[in-house]
Amino acid sequence: MKRLILPGAMVAFIVLLALLAPVLPLPDPVRQDVANRLAAWLPGSPLGRDEFGRDILSRIIWGARASLAVAFASAAIACLVGTTLGLLAGWFRGLAEFFAVRTADVVLCFPPILLALLVVTLLGPGTATLILVLSILYLPGFVRVTYAEVLSARGQDYVEAVRALGAPTPRILSRTVLPNIAGPVLVQFSLAVAAAVVVESGLSFLGLGVVPPTPSWGLMIRGARATMEQAPTYLLYPCLALTVTILAMNMLCDALRDAVDRKGGTRAPKLRAVDRILPGLFPTREPAPLLEVQGLTVDIATPGGAIRPVEDVSFAVRAGETLAIVGESGSGKSITATAVMGLLPPVAQVTAGVARFEGRDLLDLPEEERRRLRGGAIAMVFQDPMSSLNPVHRVGDQVAEAIRAHRDVSAAAASQEAVELLKRVGIADPERRARAYPHELSGGMRQRVMIAMAIANRPRLLIADEPTTALDVTVQAGILDLLAQLRRETGMGVVLITHSLGVVAETADEVVVMYAAQVVERGTVAEVFARPLHPYTRALLAAVPEGDAEPEGIPGVVPRPDAWPPGCRFAPRCSFATPICERPQVLEQAGERLVRCIRWKDLA
Structure with a gap:
């Protein structure tokens, strides 16, 4: 104030x-006195007279x-x-x-x-x-x-x-x-x-x-x-x-x-005075978000009534940055990504919110325009590469198909470019691997093929949903290094969905913590990991193995979407819960962060 x-x-x-x-002792503003035109100063006229x-x-x-x-x-x-x-x-x-x-x-x-x-x-x-x-x-x-x-x-x-x-x-x-x-x-x-x-x-x-x-x-x-x-x-x-x-x-x-x-929630971007008077005259110091999601809510129709696996989710990612979304299974991470991509099943629909990509609301675009964006300006890497790759087609042909879906090139040129992409993502002997079927490749190679398909058309935004699931540590490190290299080379923005907080600490700039369909904490990785404000974030960090210390498990399970508890949804599993936690929780501004906990000041 x-x-x-x-x-x-x-x-x-x-x-x-x-x-x-009208009541101030001022001369008549329309009364003319040509004899004193352009006078610099006169008694009663401290600023002078006009023409x-x-x-x-x-x-x-x-x-x-x-x-x-x-x-x-x-x-x-x-x-x-x-x-x-x-x-x-x-x-x-x-x-x-x-x-x-x-x-x-x-x-x-x-x-x-x-x-x-x-x-x-x-x-x-x-x-x-x-x-x-x-x-x-x-x-x-x-x-x-x-x-x-x-x-x-x-x-x-x-x-x-x-x-x-x-x-x-x-x-x-x-x-x-x-x-x-x-x-x-x-x-x-x-x-x-x-x-x-x-x-x-x-x-x-x-x-x-x-x-x-x-x-x-x-x-x-x-x-x-x-x-x-x-x-x-x-x-x-x-x-x-x-x-x-x-x-x-x-x-x-x-x-x-x-x-x-x-x-709380996403604040409007701060504009300088010069940008409002003369917009575009001077470049802004901070670029506009590449992807900005505000108030995203998804409902799924079931025989027992609609359930809400995603509720009021907001975040933003800028070009060249990585935003990580973390949380247990059932928190709503993957559904958030598929909603942004426009890939929800028929029984699910977005009931509120916006998802702006470079200023355009993806949720309001006709399907034909969204189809042109998918695989082009926006790409996605799914969790299981084996189920995402067609088992009856060679991997090289599938990469070439992703190229020809968005660009007018010949089949031969697309095949040659597919080999170059496989080489770029670190697959040895790419000519021979391009002729292989998905079942002939290891899990790490299949994931690299999926990344090659995703970057085939030089996307400005990549959504990676658990890109390192079920991969050994060495392959996981290679995949993460590849994503970091692509981000540096192309300025690509990355939304990384993962369970691994170690991956987040190593690769992400900002982190969104989700629990039971809601964002419970959001901020930079350094701040959130150094001083978590929400009890759920604390519990996730405590569950990460570190040295010889035994990790602490989180009691209970994520509740079903048709049985969300009243008030704070983490309260039944929270050791800090009090009767006050039965009140509805909203995202509150906590410095540069957002947190959905009524007691965050007591726990900070």
């Missing part, structure tokens, strides 16, 4: 100054009134309409989802200036037209933010509890869902206001916004352009006012984002 004080005070001062403009002899200070303050009125009005309209559409789309899905999301996509297809030109041509310039244009421009942002948050919230237990009480849908949306998504919507509103001030000034500068003689910062900059050599300060003052206002608002946006993030 301390971060809100300075930017909040700055924005409040600017808004208050604009509101009090028509109008008081510059008065016009800056009245210009703030015009700019902020347009910005707040347009952001409020976009917020009201966009949040309503996002609520309906995320809750009812179906036709409402199609209408809201596709409408937002259509608006995003229009470049802002061209859309403004179109609307101004039809309706004529003016404040009302400007508010309409900006409302349309910022509508898709509110629709998308609200839609994504509702998808994440609708599957939560507290929403299901209200539905079980028989509450009507309007009450659920207004009293349960909306308060829980208010934080991101508020941040989006502050971003829209800040951006609208800039766009309003730009459109007014072009003659498409506020109509003279109404004061506006954009009109002042436009007027100062013709007198830059005679009175350069006349251009400086409105530019300085615009810059200070935008920086204050962007600082407030950053502080608001941190203040409203109470639930």
Whole structure:
């Protein structure tokens, strides 16, 4: 909350100054005095006069009134309409989802200036037209933010509890869902206001916004352009006012984002002020995630009702990094990977969440587009290479088939490239091995063939599901070295699903610990392994053999998906459990980490 004080005070001062403009002892901002045009200073005019002899200070303050009125009005309209559409789309899905999301996509297809030109041509310039244009421009942002948050919230237990009480849908949306998504919507509103001030000034500068003689910062900059050599300060003052206002608002946006993030989960990426004012002008220090999964939930239909093997899973992996997902069998690791790849069986479906690959939501793509990504930009290595390789085809032909499925090359060229791939993954005598059948190869060789198929089309993301299962230590080390080498050479991002914490410690940058369908801890490998915060993570680390010490087993087993215990799902097996653990658990921010334990501060 301390971060809100300075930017909040700055924005409040600017808004208050604009509101009090009519009662402040200021000269008339539209009154002309040609005899004193371009005067540097006059009594009562500390900033001088413009090209028509109008008081510059008065016009800056009245210009703030015009700019902020347009910005707040347009952001409020976009917020009201966009949040309503996002609520309906995320809750009812179906036709409402199609209408809201596709409408937002259509608006995003229009470049802002061209859309403004179109609307101004039809309706004529003016404040009302400007508010309409900006409302349309910022509508898709509110629709998308609200839609994504509702998808994440609708599957939560507290929403299901209200539905079980028989509450009507309007009450659920207004009293349960909306308060829980208010934080991101508020941040989006502050971003829209800040951006609208800039766009309003730009459109007014072009003659498409506020109509003279109404004061506006954009009109002042436009007027100062013709007198830059005679009175350069006349251009400086409105530019300085615009810059200070935008920086204050962007600082407030950053502080608001941190203040409203109470639930944990994946935070919105931090944006610098310059990125909001002039996006793309300077490269960011930290690259955007290659794959970003948020709130992923999977349901499986059974005769006894739907079960949920994956619930509210979130993580991100960047290019050139390895993210490990660990946990006992039945934790939901493999189903998470198959859901991201779009390979779930017909009885299973994703009911909430998003999985963005390079900005595109994989879960929302048509099957044809997902098929083009699978084996191309995104590849997967499955657990059992013997069952993944076709027993009646030679391994070289199967690698060549993976190449020809995504590239237009001849059969001979594909076969030659398959041999080169087998050589690259460390298979001796690749020409002879390419003519072999899967049963003629060892387990380690079969796994290397699977990796050769996965990297055949130079993927940007590799999902490896237990790539070293049932392999001896020497072969396991070779496979891991190969993956690390490919990652360094190509900048490929890797999602590694494994039971082995030793493998994680050796190869991964970040780790996600899953238990009973949920993420229970997430952070860098160094931090999580050095100071685990969740009792389950502690138990997993204690179960790893180390030296002569006898490993500690974890009592009990992972519960079935149709019999999750109330509150903390690890509580029945946890030696730290207390009655307070029967409460619902949420991911909490613990420094740079996330942990799903109500007692993590006591155990840290």
